[in-house]
Amino acid sequence: DAGITQSPRHKVTETGTPVTLRCHQTENHRYMYWYRQDPGHGLRLIHYSYGVKDTDKGEVSDGYSVSRSKTEDFLLTLESATSSQTSVYFCAISDRASTDTQYFGPGTRLTVL
């Protein structure tokens, strides 16, 4: 398995609170991604990064922000969590291109009450 860790692995929070999820990789891959997985929707891209300090929006970016200050770390922040953001969040990495093989982290299960 690729060296990808996510923290926390599980989190329960309340509506309106900020939440930050962390993805850490040891592969030195250029591209990093945040997806959410919901039943019936597959995986949907939230934000991605193509280098340090270089990020862009995916298809479901509203209510989320990201930061990448180091190659190995990609943070996802829910600025004010809502119940609709209850989901499983996966981080992924790829090396040479955004259409290259992506390797996934173990996921974070977030529940917003």
Added chain:
Amino acid sequence: AQSVSQHNHHVILSEAASLELGCNYSYGGTVNLFWYVQYPGQHLQLLLKYFSGDPLVKGIKGFEAEFIKSKFSFNLRKPSVQWSDTAEYFCAVPNQGGKLIFGQGTELSVKP
């Protein structure tokens, strides 16, 4: 815009049955095609991929997929499934913006 369609949402098979899961996409410029598998409670793992060359691609655990350009399809097959193949399977293709998009997934249940 690119779309990915997995026709079967839930497939139930008995062990030793043959499997074929459909995947169709709409953007003809696609070149990189993927199947991922997610075992219960785990993350997505690469099953197989097609980038170029022989359109019949072999992956791990006896899975294979055939790229048919004229049909915009990349169907996944396995001649004889096992109980351990119980999982959710995702097809993924790039969109015009160079990002992977995933199908809705097909849940496979294999009865022992």
